[in-house]
Amino acid sequence: MSFPRSVRKGFTLIELLVVIAIIAVLIALLLPAVQQAREAARRTQCRNNLKQLGLAFHNYHDTFRCFPIGALYGIGPFGPVFPGIGTSYYARLLPYLDQAPLYNRLTFSGGYPGWPAAALWDPGAAINKPAVNGVVLPPLVCPSSPLPSSILDGVGGAVQTVPCYVGISGAVDEDKTSAATPAVDTDQFVESRQRSGADCCSPNAMNGMHAAGGLLTANESHTIGSATDGSSSTLLLGEISDAMVDLTGARRDVRGGVPHGWLGGTSGAGVVANWSGPIARKFNLTTIRYAPGTRTFNLPGVYDNYGPNNPLISAHTGGVHALFADGHVAFLSNNLFLPNLKALATRDDGVTTGSD
Known part of the structure; x- marks a missing residue:
């Protein structure tokens, strides 16, 4: 007598737990690779952004025989009491970034063309708000x-794009604390075109240093020929695309356009020279003082409503991207020797160095 065999289904x-465990292991193995591939794509796009900006700078230079002014002063209606805020170099680059219609809608005259906010003391402060509000760049x-x-x-004011790239105005000579020539050189860098101070908005910022040895400086323009160290050894833009951390552990956004956006220039007239010139905020610019990747917020010259010495910092592993005057883009290591970075930020210090 035979009995029918039982047929197992499922x-x-x-066995189900084993299959689930195998799938989990495969996901654990694949996920880092997927994340790395995505970050590689994002990093490539970041480089391409800077290359596009570099092309815009060179097209501007071909047209006007100079780079745009780093930060322009706006003549406010109440003089030094409420000085105006002019426009940044980004505004001048718009026609070369496929944004000619936006450029044509902007007004560059008046007290606050770079601050599209409805400031109570000047109705004209909002003059460019309709043009820039909500525009994505x-x-x-x-x-x-x-x-x-x-x-x-x-x-x-307006909702504005906040740039992740900041203009390089120069670098700080830590030995220079007055108009006098320093007796010693302790930081392996020399610069006379600088001064200390700030007109706003914290003790940190007011302990900052403004320099004008770079190619993007306030109220003046420079030619590529003024980069006598070589256009391939002189910075135009550096990356600030991540936050710093203050003593409470809070993340602080120190991008150059914070808190007013890409359009803002400066509220100070004149140029920085030998311990003279404006100490006003110069939005979308920075003066190199600290190494790339510096995360400590509570440093002299660092702030999130413009710090003259906000460092280059990014979400990329190991460093930041930077645009040079010849149009090439390089990745600057967080371990870059600080005097070398300061030399790269200066157009004519006589030091030719690479980005390594």
């Missing part, structure tokens, strides 16, 4: 940045 519980944003790509000016 998996036992143990993708080449200005690093896709790896964890920070918001736009910001609302807190004084009733």
